[in-house]
Amino acid sequence: xxxxxxxxxxxxxxxxxxxxxxRVILLGEDVGLYGGAFKVTAGFLEKFGxxxxxxxxxxxEGYTGVAIGAxxxxxxxxxxxxxxxxxxxxxxxxxxxxxxxxxxxxxxxxIVMRGPAGGGVRAGPFHSQNPEMHFVHTPxxxxxxxxxxxxxxGLLKAAVRDEDPVLYLEHKKLYRHVKASSSELESRETPxxxxxxxxxxxxHIVVVTYSAMLYVALEAAEILAKEGIELEVIDLRSLVxxxxxxxxxxxxxVNKVMILHEDTRTGGIAGEISAIxxxxxxxxxxxxxxxxxxxxxxxxxxxxxxxxFIPRAEDIVRAARRLARY
Amino acid sequence: MSLGKRQLHELLFYMILTxxxxxxxxxxxxxxxxxxxxxxxxxxxxxSVGAAFVPTPRDLLASSLPTTGAFLLRGVKPVEIVLELLxxxxxxxxxxxxIRDFGDLGxxxxxxxxxxxxxxxxxxxxxxxxxxxxxxxVAVALVSEEAVATGDFHEGLNFACVRKAPLVVxxxxxxxAARPGGAEVSQLYERARGxxxxxxxxxxxxxxxxxxxxxxxxxxxxxxEGPTLVEAPLRxxxxxxxxxxxxxxxxxxxxxxxxxxxxxxxxxxxxPIRRFERFLSNQDCLSEVERAALSARADxxxxxxxxxxxxxxxxxxxxxxERLFEPVS
Numbered sequence: 001x002x003x004x005x006x007x008x009x010x011x012x013x014x015x016x017x018x019x020x021x022x023r024v025i026l027l028g029e030d031v032g033l034y035g036g037a038f039k040v041t042a043g044f045l046e047k048f049g050x051x052x053x054x055x056x057x058x059x060x061e062g063y064t065g066v067a068i069g070a071x072x073x074x075x076x077x078x079x080x081x082x083x084x085x086x087x088x089x090x091x092x093x094x095x096x097x098x099x100x101x102x103x104x105x106x107x108x109x110x111i112v113m114r115g116p117a118g119g120g121v122r123a124g125p126f127h128s129q130n131p132e133m134h135f136v137h138t139p140x141x142x143x144x145x146x147x148x149x150x151x152x153x154g155l156l157k158a159a160v161r162d163e164d165p166v167l168y169l170e171h172k173k174l175y176r177h178v179k180a181s182s183s184e185l186e187s188r189e190t191p192x193x194x195x196x197x198x199x200x201x202x203x204h205i206v207v208v209t210y211s212a213m214l215y216v217a218l219e220a221a222e223i224l225a226k227e228g229i230e231l232e233v234i235d236l237r238s239l240v241x242x243x244x245x246x247x248x249x250x251x252x253x254v255n256k257v258m259i260l261h262e263d264t265r266t267g268g269i270a271g272e273i274s275a276i277x278x279x280x281x282x283x284x285x286x287x288x289x290x291x292x293x294x295x296x297x298x299x300x301x302x303x304x305x306x307x308x309f310i311p312r313a314e315d316i317v318r319a320a321r322r323l324a325r326y
Numbered sequence: 327m328s329l330g331k332r333q334l335h336e337l338l339f340y341m342i343l344t345x346x347x348x349x350x351x352x353x354x355x356x357x358x359x360x361x362x363x364x365x366x367x368x369x370x371x372x373x374s375v376g377a378a379f380v381p382t383p384r385d386l387l388a389s390s391l392p393t394t395g396a397f398l399l400r401g402v403k404p405v406e407i408v409l410e411l412l413x414x415x416x417x418x419x420x421x422x423x424x425i426r427d428f429g430d431l432g433x434x435x436x437x438x439x440x441x442x443x444x445x446x447x448x449x450x451x452x453x454x455x456x457x458x459x460x461x462x463x464v465a466v467a468l469v470s471e472e473a474v475a476t477g478d479f480h481e482g483l484n485f486a487c488v489r490k491a492p493l494v495v496x497x498x499x500x501x502x503a504a505r506p507g508g509a510e511v512s513q514l515y516e517r518a519r520g521x522x523x524x525x526x527x528x529x530x531x532x533x534x535x536x537x538x539x540x541x542x543x544x545x546x547x548x549x550x551e552g553p554t555l556v557e558a559p560l561r562x563x564x565x566x567x568x569x570x571x572x573x574x575x576x577x578x579x580x581x582x583x584x585x586x587x588x589x590x591x592x593x594x595x596x597x598p599i600r601r602f603e604r605f606l607s608n609q610d611c612l613s614e615v616e617r618a619a620l621s622a623r624a625d626x627x628x629x630x631x632x633x634x635x636x637x638x639x640x641x642x643x644x645x646x647x648e649r650l651f652e653p654v655s
Binding site: 025051052054056057059061062063064065066067068069070071072073074075092093096097100101102103104105106107108139140142162163164192194 | 386418419422423428429430431436437439441444445446447448449450451452453454455456458459461463465477478480481482484485488489649650651652654
């Protein structure tokens with residue numbers, strides 16, 4: 001039985017979808033001849049040809065527009081941003097063209113926009129960002145944040161089959177660090193987008209998180225378990241749609257909640273989730289809704305600074321101890 | 327392209343209808359019954375009608391210009407345009423968009439965001455995907471010269487050139503007083519050459535020239551020769567964007583019907599409708615009776631559209647949050 005990485009799961013998902021559906025094409029910088037900056041598309045050009053694996057100039061707005069046009073004309077493009085930070089250059093095309101077309105004139109835009117997000121690899125402020133909330137705040141775009149190998153595979157396939165634009169944020173720190181048995185990918189049905197999952201059951205505090213922070217939450221849960229504090233850990237898997245029911249069910253059962261993300265604090269999804277809980281389950285709370293997030297700064301470069309920027313298990317442990325006292 | 331008398335009259339009719347409909351929209355705007363930013367330009371009729379006349383129903387068109395005539399030629403009914411701008415429930419967007427261009431892939435129309443050149447790369451994508459799917463389709467994008475100053479324009483065109491996408495981009499240049507954005511953009515030809523892009527000039531006030539040049543551009547695209555830039559300067563244009571602007575130059579029936587009125591040839595050259603009428607008259611292809619009949623027919627169409635749109639009801643607010651995503655089955 002072979003072990004595969006999160007990165008390989010992404011590669012396999014695209015390969016399988018391109019084999020399954022000739023309408024699926026891939027566009028991006030260096031996706032063809034070079035095989036992708038992280039080699040996730042190595043061999044695709046040879047297999048699928050230059051009309052389906054398209055090396056683009058460094059012009060994110062332009063090739064995102066090309067993908068939208070190709071989607072209008074029957075194809076199902078996957079757009080790769082070499083680093084997700086570069087998606088800022090395509091902001092107008094995504095938020096004004098892709099996101100509003102179905103609502104305005106009924107034209108769906110079945111494109112997937114994917115790329116490496118997140119920090120922890122000492123890549124500095126322009127290769128480490130978490131841009132999800134720009135798009136969560138734009139109605140009309142789904143935002144998917146896989147944390148596991150199986151989800152990296154399954155949710156990408158679901159994104160390709162979706163009839164609407166999907167932003168698929170793959171965390172680069174997970175690329176080669178998260179592994180699973182290849183059998184996990186076999187015979188799995190493609191999961192629906194919009195269903196969160198409880199990754200660990202616990203009775204004292206719910207931690208709501210997504211993407212690479214899942215592993216930090218699980219690490220903290222191990223530490224806290226030794227103190228008799230049991231964390232329940234919810235992996236959101238997607239921010240749009242947001243699985244409100246999963247969150248609220250856990251809050252009503254466990255009564256204390258903490259929201260954890262690598263994104264910066266102000267305007268992060270934690271604020272929105274906190275408001276939902278306050279609206280819908282205030283009477284079920286036995287303590288304040290806590291947020292553990294990155295501070296409101298750009299992602300810094302130096303190791304000492306980046307380590308302080310990205311939430312760590314000790315930050316969760318500290319917050320959990322505080323919450324446990326209520 | 328050889329055109330018979332009936333087709334020539336239809337072309338004239340669509341130019342007259344375009345002008346009359348746009349004048350009515352401007353009046354609605356001035357009366358504050360219509361609040362969407364209009365950005366109308368008289369003098370665009372030849373480009374508007376000419377650029378949409380050549381493409382077949384399979385071809386695709388998008389325009390960030392107030393090219394009402396182009397939409398009419400794609401099969402859009404005048405009432406749809408009025409409904410859209412009045413924000414009525416029966417409007418193509420159901421009251422959700424309200425900008426003058428809207429989309430309907432079934433009629434080969436792609437809605438832009440209204441901004442200068444966002445649609446250039448989208449139309450490049452449609453053209454490119456048509457080529458790789460071996461579809462016999464060309465994408466036509468209409469922009470104003472202000473688009474040439476945007477990154478969108480160049481990113482889209484660069485891709486189209488590299489991939490030999492069957493794309494035609496029509497760039498309209500306005501006289502300085504009517505120029506959107508105010509700033510002058512020059513040397514489009516120089517820029518086109520930098521891309522290895524074929525650029526064809528055309529007098530944007532001359533309908534038959536526009537048709538001829540767009541036909542050439544479409545033939546190049548269909549022959550696999552890649553994109554073409556058509557540069558179409560207008561000789562005259564009046565701009566209407568809001569209540570402080572002048573109305574588009576009125577369609578002056580009294581002056582037109584007055585045989586004693588002497589008309590400056592230069593003025594006629596600059597007015598696409600008068601210019602085409604003069605051409606048809608000189609060819610013994612348009613009598614005064616026929617011209618008056620076309621004008622009256624356009625009046626009737628506009629009146630019917632306004633009446634029907636006025637009587638239509640507002641959208642049901644209960645549908646506000648619908649159609650954001652495809653429903654999950």
